[in-house]
Amino acid sequence: MVSQIQQAREQQRTEQPAAIVVERLTKRYKQAREETLRGISFSVAQGSFFTLLGPNGAGKTTTLSILTTLLLPTSGRVTIAGLDLVREAREVRRQIGVIFQQPGLDVHMTGEENLRFHASLFGFYPFRPAYRLMPVRYRKRVMELAALFELERDLFRPVSTYSGGMKRKLEVMRSLLQRPEILFLDEPTAGLDPHSRARLWSYLKRIRSEYGLTIFLTTHYLEEAEQADTICILHKGKIVAFGSPAEIKEALLQEYMLVDAADRERLLAELRVLGLPFSVERRVKLLVPKEQFHRTLRCITTPLTVIETYTPSLEEAYLHITDGRE
């Protein structure tokens, strides 16, 4: 845990300023026997694409709810855009946009009415009973976003006529109305078909480059996490892996060979002499990287009865790390 905090501080010192700094965050729900978050620490660099990945129940939504000021932490400290999450919650809300797992649109209203009500409710713009009566800066912002998301033609139609993908786009637009610095997305592609999912990703890429947004995503889709700058894997309320997708892959992927011999004792003695790392399960498992498979085999003189090579996929490695831990 100490190293996580050091890592968070180190990142702050050496790279871009951190958009989010989380230190020793815990959450215990009322009447819950265990903590849902068990002292997690990490930081998110400004303008980066950060993914919180983990299986059901890992604590992703809890973390996101705390970071978006909807839920109070039990202990720990969080800074968002340089503001203290608890003491300056109101100001934090102005700096963030949020897209929740469950769409929260009123389908009886038009797309624009949904935007207008949201903007007024959160105090970003004063409420007026018609779009044309809204301040010019609101109308300019809405049209700018509608153009970006190609929703101009449908903006004044009831949301009940929208497809799932269009509703998602409207939600993204709504979250960007006040020009937030950080966009939080809780499993935003759940329920979308692959086509709409891919399109949503391309929009997110565009807004990120156009507005320099920091994106904080929670997901349990590995392929979505792979597009991130940083992945943080949460499991049972603890961080079990943290780094770039390449670093995570390297840490998680363990390539190995399974070998065996009629004279197993001779084989094991030989492996010890050769100094090769191994463990004995049903077969003898040699922990060597793929590039060394051939060389390793050439060194072994004991006649082998079994030779199998194994390169797990990222998916398998992820399942392994999240299945086998307490």
Ligand SMILES: Nc1ncnc2c1ncn2[C@@H]1O[C@H](COP(=O)(O)OP(=O)(O)OP(=O)(O)O)[C@@H](O)[C@H]1O
């Ligand atoms: N209001 C609550 N009261 C008590 N326990 C809760 C509450 N909300 C969540 N939990 C528990 O906290 C744990 C983490 O839940 P959370 O929703 O944060 O996980 P998650 O990683 O977002 O899962 P999913 O991918 O299913 O959304 C779960 O065991 C859940 O039962």
